[in-house]
Amino acid sequence: MQTDLLDRVRKLLAKAEDEGCTPEEAEALTAKAAELMARYGIDRALLGAARPETDRPADRKFGFERPWADVKAHLLAAVATALRCQCVQTQAAEGTRLHVFGYGSDLERAEILYTSLLVQMARALAREPVPAAGNTAKAWRRSWMLGYCSAVVARIRAAEEAAVASVAPDAGAASAGGQSAALVLADRSLTVRLQVTASYPRLKKKRVTYSGGGYGAGYREGQKADIGGAKLRSRPTGVLGH
Secondary structure, eight states, rough: OOHHHHHHHHHHHHHHTTTTTOHHHHHHHHHHHHHHHHHHHHHHHHHHHHHHHGGOOOEEEEEEEEEHHHHHHHHHHHHHTTOOEEEEEETTTTTEEEEEEEEEEHHHHHHHHHHHHHHHHHHHHHOOOOOOSSSHHHHHHHHHHHHHHHHHHHHHHHHHHHHTTTOOOHHHHTTTTOOOOOHHHHHHHHHHHHHHHHOOOSOOOOOOOOOOSOOHHHHHTTTTSSOOOOOOOOOOGGOOOO
């Protein structure tokens, strides 16, 4: 049942990304896909509480190519965190890397969303003219992308909160072996946090800053993005160019 739900998300968003789709049609498809993606996450969490073998804690490592490696890492970290994962950013000889911890279903959702949003962000940025005054092109584009990321993640969080709120207490308890949906999600968050602590006992928080003036324009574009993710692509980290 859960697999069918995720397949519906992919099909809806494949239509939304089609060049022949009107903005109005894409918006409707996006709204439905976001709802289904959040619903899928709740269903998998409740099923995992009743049958732990169906959804276990896991982790994945991602590398990011230049240019904009820090922005790509920021986008994935923000999306993954909104989907109840936790992330640790590290620096290696080959560049920026992100170690993402979470349950298997949430890691799957995060990768689908990130891959789609990276493509959408690149396409939208390519359409944006850099203002002639007050910015370097690089600083403006970076701030635009960070604004885009903030808007998209705010919408993802809202969809997740709505999905949790929509679960009736008795329905969640029935499918999760007596536990409410809120308790199931709290237990999963604790498990993921313990995963991170075991792997990285000493961590520092990192704050992303920007200097360009494109943040507001990027935020407005991010509010229109397709937040359901379409289909997995094999090389998401090389999409954005200079």
